[in-house]
Amino acid sequence: MHNASVTVNPAFVVGPVRPRTFGSFVEHLGRCVYEGIYEPGHPTADADGFRGDVAELTRELGTTTVRYPGGNFVSGYKWEDGIGPKEDRPARLDLAWHSTDPNTVGVDEFMLWCQKVGVEPMMAVNLGTRGVAEALDILEYCNIPGGTAWSEQRKANGAEDPYRVQMWCLGNEMDGPWQTGHKTAEEYARLATESARAMRQMQPGLELVVCGSSSSDMDTFGTWEYTVLSEAYEHVDYVSAHEYYYEDGGDLASFLGSAVKMDRFIKSVVAVADAVRAAGKHDKRINISFDEWNVWYQQATPSKPPTGDDWPVAPALLEDVYTVADAVVVGDLLITLLRNTDRVHAASLAQLVNVIAPIMTETGGRAWKQTIFHPFALTANNARGDVLQVAVDAPTIATERHGEIPALSAVATHDPATGDVVVFAANRSTSDAVALDIDLSAFAGLEIVEALTYGNDDPYWTATADDSTSVLPAHNTTAVLADGRVTAELPATSWTMVRLGTTA
Template sequence: MHAATVTVDPAFVVGPVRRRTFGTFVEHLGRCVYTGIYEPGHETADADGFRGDVLELTRELGVSTVRYPGGNFVSGYRWEDAVGPVDQRPRRLDLAWHSTEPNTFGVDEFMKWAQRSGVEPMMAVNLGTRGIQEALDLLEYCNVPGGSFWADQRRANGVEDPYRIRMWCLGNEMDGPWQIGHKTAQEYARVAAETARAMRMVDPEIELVACGSSSSSMPTFGEWERAVLTETYEHVDYVSAHAYYFEEDGDLASFLASSVDMDNFVAAVAATADQVRAARKLDKRIHISFDEWNVWYQQRAESQPPKGDDWPVAPVLLEDKYNVADAVVVGSLLISLLRNTDRVHAASLAQLVNVIAPIMTEPGGPAWKQTVFHPFALTSAQAKGEVLRLAVESPVQETAKFGEVPVLDSVATHDPETGDLVLFAVNRSVTEAIALDVDLRGFPGLRVAEAVTLANPDHTWQATAADSTSVAPQPNTSAKVADDRARAELPPVSWSMVRLVRA
């Protein structure tokens, strides 16, 4: 058994736990919207067609924000097609996912769903096939009280009060050649800056996200951020980051170390943003919206869109079935996001329902939790107050992608109001358990209130509609506190949460 030690001190604060870290993503892709969050006629559906079982699971997941409506989809989206009388809305071809968009669910439906689920909306504008004017029209529709064409159109559609949406994404992955309206960094930077400037003329209180690189492996990564922020720095609040991970060729050790890449990604984007800040001699600091992240097996058959004359509505797309190792990696990526809370001010797990998602549904049938649901829900529920910087001593594991990597990945949060201390820990070891020893001298008099671990001797176990509970997190009875030291055993390929409270 490996042995690892962690020292926790209340003085070493990284930054606050940000509720926006626990965002997700709803795109018009596959079955995320249709038969996902929206299925009129389903036995749990309300009068607006929203699936009640999905609403309940969304609340249980602890979602804070939801990014909408894309994603690649937004770069060809005409938002005004999906407002007003449903029977008058046109059907359109969605070039991003080779599907047909019926437009029976649009801005007003999404906003009603967001209000009902208790989440903050994060709206994206189309800077692929459209530009400044269309972004202004959507902002006017959403945020202006009345007295103008689009604001009055919203009121005519039955929504008297403005939505006052705060967060807006200036396009999506415009560095990617797969993107409709793909642009060079200079082309995108110019339209993003002018769109941001104009949008602030309508509503100075909005927060704007400029497109960063769609992955750190893009050949333009780094230079894209520099060029975009040089042009947009004074007009935006965030730059986006996107990253997806998967187990490649049976290399479980590298997969379990995915958060190493996320940490490096955040550090590189932050450094680039700060370089622009220094060069421009500005006081303002740009932060990161990590608004797409997850495990995604992009080469699997379910990730391949239809072809030819087949343009279906809501096809089965990107419906990855997650196993225990996938859930451990999702838990580790959440640890990374918290650990970088000084620079990552918002994040969105992609996506919420059916499409690489923690929640799955069957049309006309049940909704159920994937393995990745659990670390997200528990971290969202228990991470409060401040994120602490830990001193960690851990054995290492050799990986093909990242070299030697500590087998323990961990972060802690502390709520000064209650005194609660919560430790989140991943054992990346493929074969060995960890005997964890936590020095709590900075937090005298604590006791274990709750300790749970997600693990299984078969790390490939997957949840199904018939059995989604066999490998839910289980109590970790090894967690004990004595003499201001907490000790616990962490099995290999596991994610754990230990909540400590005043005795």
């Protein structure tokens, strides 16, 4: 058994817990939209065709924002096809995922769904096959109260009040050769800057996200961000970060260290953004919207799109089945996002339902929680107030991909209004438990409200429609508070939340 300690003090604040950290992502990809959030005729569907079981699980997940409509899909999307009478909407080929989109769900349906579920919409504009004029058109449709062609069209389509979308992504992964309308850094920088400038002329207070590189493994990473931000810096607020994490060749030890790679990635993006800030003598800071992240088995069969003359509607794509180990990694990635809350101001788990998702559905049937649902929901629903920088003393473990990494990862949040303290921790060891000692002596009058651990003797256990409850977060009966210290045993390959409240 490893011994590890965590020291928590309310004086060491990284920044606020940002609600947008717990965002998600809905793309017209596979069964995410059709048979995911939307399935008329389903036993739980409401009058507008939205699945009630998925809406309920979305609320339980703690989702705050949802990025839409892509993703790769957006780079060939004509948003006008998805408004007006459904019987008049054209079906279009989606080149990104070799599918057909019937446009039954579009801007108005998505905004209605957001209102019903209680999430903030985060819209992406097409800067692949389109440009400044089309970005202005969709902004006018969504946000202008009335009196113009597109705002009056929205009202005629049944939405009297504007949607007032605050956060907009200027395209998606434009350095990726797979992207429809793929561009060089210089080409994209000019287009994004002019789009941002024009959108701010219409609504100065928008929050705009410029595309960073598609991942830290891209040859363009770093130089892309520098070139784009050098052009766009004063016109945008965030740079996007996208990264997925893979278990290659059964290397569980390296996989459990995925958050180390995420942390390095974040710090690299921050370094480039701050270098542009210094070189350009800018006053403001550009922060990160980590608007695509998750575990993804990219080479698995469900990730293979159709080919040839087969252009189906809503094919089963990217329907990864997640393990307990995957959930531990997702929990640890959330720990890392929180630890970087000073610069990561928004994040989107990709995606919400069916497509590399915490929620799965059967067509016409059941919906259930995947393993990764649990650490996300517990973190989203319990992290409040300030994120605290904690001191972690833990042994290291050897990994092939990341070198020596700490066996324990941890972060804490503190709500000054209530006094509540929550500690989140991941044991990355594949073989050894951790005897954890948490020093909370800087706080007075705390008691353990809840201590939950997610893990299993079989780290490869998966949830199914028939059995999604055999492995759930369980009470950690070893957690004890005495003399301002919590001691607890954390099993190998596990994620834990210890929630403490004040006795007064």
